[in-house]
Amino acid sequence: MLSFQTLTAVLIAVGALAAAIAMLWRRRDWRVGVLAALTLVSGLLLYLALFPPRLPVGGETLVIATAESPLTAKAQPGERLIALPEAPAINGAERVPDLATALRRHEQAQRVRLIGRGLTPRDRDAAAGLPITFTPMPVPRGLIRLDPPADTPAGAIFTVAGEANGMEGGAAELLDPAGRRVDRRVIGTDGAFAMGGTARAPGLAAFTLRLRGRDGKIVSDTPVPLRTIAQPPLRALLIGAPSPEAKYLRRWAEDSGIALQSRLEAGGGVNLGGESVSLNAATLREVDVVIIDDQSLGSGSRAVLAQAVAGGLGVVVRMTGPASAAARGNWGALGLTVEGGSEAVPVTLSPLAPDADTLTSLRGPGSVDAPASINTVDDPAPDLGRWAVRAAPAFVPAVTDADGGVLSGWQQRGQGRVALWTVANSFTLVLNGQADRYYQWWSETVSAVSRPDSTFRPVVPALPEVGERMVICGVLGTVRVIGPDSTETALAIDPLAGAQGCAAYWPASAGVHRIVQPGCDGMQEFALLVLPKGALTVAKAKEMGETTRRWAAEQNAPAARDTPERRGPAWPYVLAWLLVSGLLWLGERRWLTRPSP
16 A cells, blocks of 8 residues: 555656646747746655655764773764773763663664773673774783693693783793792793693692793783593503504503503414403403504404494504505594505604703603603704604694694594504604603593593683683582682573583682582582682783674674664755746746747
């Protein structure tokens, strides 16, 4: 059905057009043409007088002050100054609880300009519907990124990485809970650094990342949580031929507390492993990982291993020579897809430590079998080689050398994983006094594929801070959190989270908080370290600015809300219509009433 405005437009257009045609029909000269044109213009002006065009209203710009906004901020003509809760006390600013409230109160606003550090997640949850302009403030000097170590088995190496801004020529130091320096790195032009150490006793420990300026003065101290996992002894099975590699693998397993069974076949039915081990389904159900030489992968062992891997077993295939097409086919039967492997290339080793003091901290005081004087930081690295393999996209590197070359990696098959060890003579590390590196490589490889345990490990944020909302997942039932002051907080499981079992928690104090829930064998407990308020101020400032900049760019998209409009004034069109109508009347009296020449 036609609207009143459309119907009126049609009637005016038909009337004006009919009058113009009638004039031209009666007489055809230039004067009648002028009158016909004035008739059409008069009809158009009459329509505009009845329905004036819509004009945009408002045009006001909201200036939103966020954290660290200057106290001297003022609104310019056509602007309104709004202050969010985290903004400082600015004279003349209207206080609002959030950005959404400001937009609702001032619907006539057409643009938003953000000043200060940026918006918190509270104000970035939904689209603003308006064009947003925002220029991030310069990032302060200090720690702008921290990657804490993942959960680490006892005796393994952990890594702390991060990035600092404005710290070129300074240093990053890692201190243990007793305040002793574990590692140190000089910060370069890119600001990135990575350090590490050895996880000792099981439990949760608070290390410290210390940043020093070029002048040696302390810039910041940031707590770094390290969770050392107390795992039951890993059950491993070593299968292959007698070799130096097998000898030092057995020594590594013994030193690492691994329950190792071995079958080392010397030929003629002679087993030098010291144990009679049958490779069958029953045996494989009782172990977590199998380390096997590529030459020992017969058709029978491939079939039983493939079935066990699908059920969760981890397997490490150790290359003893160049890979042939048949060998790659045997690996493929286990679920490991790689190409190449027939060419040996050098392994590039990174320095043991940046300086002698750090190496001493990493190794400890030494022992009779391995005195601290063996292989100092200035000693040359041993020559190692690896078989260069080309892996499929599903292949995940577990250990790489200093140039990124793959020393070991794994691929998923069912519920288990199969890894490939490519280093040809890794045992020479032990002979050259680098048993730490040898143990680290094998520990990382075996840990990546071994059968997972059932330890209670809920999913929590890596670096929670006091007063900030955190989400804890992987919990169920009557779970609660016990704070450092023994205060207990019962958690409410979000029903919308489904099988993930997630709950929100707001830590009120810094320190170690314990998540406790009932399990099959009694109470299950998991500890996490909550950092003090402001421990990551610089990093959060950088993240806030970058996230707000991306969010603001999205608001400038065409999806921004329509500009409010209203009818413009009608009087200009009324006057114009009266003038044109008067000229039309006068022309008709003078030109149309006289006979044509």
